[in-house]
Amino acid sequence: MAANKKLLILPGDGIGPEVMREVRRVIDWMSRRRAISFDMEEGLVGGAAIEAEGSPCPDVTVEKAKAADAVLFGSVGGPRWDSLPFDQRPELGILRLRKDLGLFANLRPALVLDALVDASSLKADIVRGVDIMVVRESTGGVYFGEPRGVETLPDGKRRGFDTDVYHEDEIARVARVAFDLARKRRNKVTSVEKANVMQSGRLWRAVVGEIQKAEYPDVELENMYADNCAMQLCSRPKQFDVILGNNLFGDVLSDLAAALTGSLGMLPSATLGAVDPVTGKRHALYEPIHGSAPDIAGKGIANPLAQILSFAMLLRWSFALDEDATLLETAVAKVLSGGLRTADIMQPGMARVGTSVMGEAVVRELDKMAA
Structure with a gap:
């Protein structure tokens, strides 16, 4: 796949940056082992954008999103911004992106x-x-x-x-x-x-x-x-x-x-969004549904699998890379079958790991499957 496939990454707040780092590991692996590369750019949204730009979704972020072939979104919000007026809250960042990009159909498996x-x-x-x-x-x-x-x-x-x-x-x-x-x-x-x-x-x-x-x-x-x-x-x-x-x-x-x-x-x-009848392109945004989880942010214990699986959906829906999406989904299933668990899915007899170890395990499983 040509490197001019434009991907905008919006880590956001809370555990967003932590779980997004594990997706970058997967992206790096796909570049090395599957010859799949992206023209990646990072932007600000949510509380991070409020701190830097004074808006939960600056115009520059919207323009970057419109120019991208797909947007990979982390999470927004947290108690730090709870006292802000309703029309300035971090959560309005995702609402503006949905509205301005015409993202009318949310798919949640x-x-x-x-x-x-x-x-x-x-x-x-x-x-x-x-x-x-x-x-x-x-x-x-x-x-x-x-x-x-x-x-x-x-x-x-x-x-x-x-x-x-x-x-x-x-x-x-x-x-x-x-x-x-x-x-x-x-x-x-x-x-x-x-x-x-x-x-x-x-x-x-x-x-x-x-x-x-x-x-x-x-x-x-x-x-x-x-x-x-x-x-x-x-x-x-x-x-x-x-x-x-x-x-x-x-x-x-x-x-x-x-x-x-x-x-x-x-x-x-x-x-x-809707498919453009001329170009065949559609705006699309992919995100885990877990939110920013401010109570565990910065502790290295967040589950990165929803963010990784959101990237798998991105591969399938925005770039028609069904084989690679299935490969990634299978790697996640194999890691879980092997007994690794983050705190939120911990079960008796399983091995508890943090965010980084879980992300590393997915990449290792991808290596095994690609060998």
Whole structure:
């Protein structure tokens, strides 16, 4: 692959820089052993950007992201910035990137690896074999809707309000992503909303149904209320293939699905934009879903595997390097089968290691597989 494949790395805050260092090891290995190289650039986002530039997502970072073929994102936020006004918080960095790059489809896989079945808080027979993909709409809904704010009423009491608003085109485009994914998996989409109490939910259900009937009659569609879906995820998770939800419900349910796997530290995600009809390029951002974990930042104990697996998703979705993505995913599975564990997935009888040792183990396993 030519070296002009542009990759922007945004380590961010908390454990972001620590786990990103382990991805750089993997990138270096691929350059040496697989002749896969990138034109890499690093940028600032979140609290780190606030400290240096006075903004959680400076214009220069957005421009770098637009110029890149893919963005690999770490994490943002921490108690250091908790006192900032709402419109200056580090978390707005990722929201701006999603909005400005048009990253409307967030893909969050929840895969229970055989080696980690006992790490789940649920019984092994419930989670063994779970393989779910949550597709979350990520540029609309209540996180972006207007009006929103906190106001003081005439009686002196405060009232907070947000607006959950969707245009049918926003629903249709993310529904197509979910149906396309289902065709490559087990051919079932479970669309979640609250059509019983929310007008936006009624529109969501109607549009998803129309898209399925007109364009994907071969894919099974199941409609489910979001609260019921949460319950079903904890009781019968293997019934799900692709779960499609709006920004709010997709956010909540993807974290719940992640908990089935034993640790947020294991799960990657991809957020994709539309494919340009002329160039064929699409903006894309890849990140672990674990957040900045400020309580363990700097201690060298964070799990780097979600960040590494996010890079595997990047290889597959942005550069069509399926073989290399599978190689990396297999290396991670082999390391876990060998008994290495970071603190978040530690089990009796396993060997506890830190961030650096886990990253090194993945590279060693890649060496074995490439020998």
